[in-house]
Amino acid sequence: MNKLSGEEDQVGSSALEKPTCPYCEQRATTTLVxxxxxxxxxxxxxxxxxxxxVRHCExxxxxxxxxxxxxxxxxxxxxxxxxxxxxxxxxxxxSRRLSRAAFAEITGLGEATIKRWETGAITxxxxxxxYLRLLNDDTCWSALKRLVAxxxxxxxxxxxxxxxxxxxxxxxxxxxxxx
Ligand SMILES: [Zn+2]
Numbered sequence: 122m123n124k125l126s127g128e129e130d131q132v133g134s135s136a137l138e139k140p141t142c143p144y145c146e147q148r149a150t151t152t153l154v155x156x157x158x159x160x161x162x163x164x165x166x167x168x169x170x171x172x173x174x175v176r177h178c179e180x181x182x183x184x185x186x187x188x189x190x191x192x193x194x195x196x197x198x199x200x201x202x203x204x205x206x207x208x209x210x211x212x213x214x215x216s217r218r219l220s221r222a223a224f225a226e227i228t229g230l231g232e233a234t235i236k237r238w239e240t241g242a243i244t245x246x247x248x249x250x251x252y253l254r255l256l257n258d259d260t261c262w263s264a265l266k267r268l269v270a271x272x273x274x275x276x277x278x279x280x281x282x283x284x285x286x287x288x289x290x291x292x293x294x295x296x297x298x299x300x
Pocket of ligand 1: 144
């Protein structure tokens with residue numbers, strides 16, 4: 122089962138990727154730097170602490186934060202709100218080995234909505250966040266499958282379509298659907 126309470130080290134493996142300078146494309150070195158950034162504004166503003174991999178290109182003496190660092194910042198914001206991160210939501214779906222379309226069919230969620238959550242385009246509300254966490258529980262998932270299963274004596278066509286969606290394996294989750 123997926124780790125839903127991941128800490129900062131969840132991105133540790135991706136931080137080990139070989140970073141390259143965006144200007145001269147030379148290999149960059151990495152230094153972990155503790156950063157405190159302000160999230161929100163006014164009275165609701167909070168200070169969030171992260172440890173970022175800061176890249177340094179020795180060839181052109183350029184320091185930069187790449188997408189790994191941006192992801193760490195984003196995760197800190199989601200954790201601050203107590204919400205699943207986009208990557209955790211995608212992991213929940215992929216652990217069921219379902220495409221977004223098949224996942225939407227079973228859960229009643231909108232396929233486009235799922236995509237927006239998984240890409241961070243929009244943030245799920247509290248109710249949907251809890252629903253998603255329940256979907257990660259095998260008992261809840263089984264109960265849901267029974268709930269949406271055809272009630273009685275399904276015609277053969279319906280039964281076949283159920284099998285089709287069940288066997289749909291992890292389709293490449295890239296930009297397959299609408300923008
Ligand atoms: Zn460079």
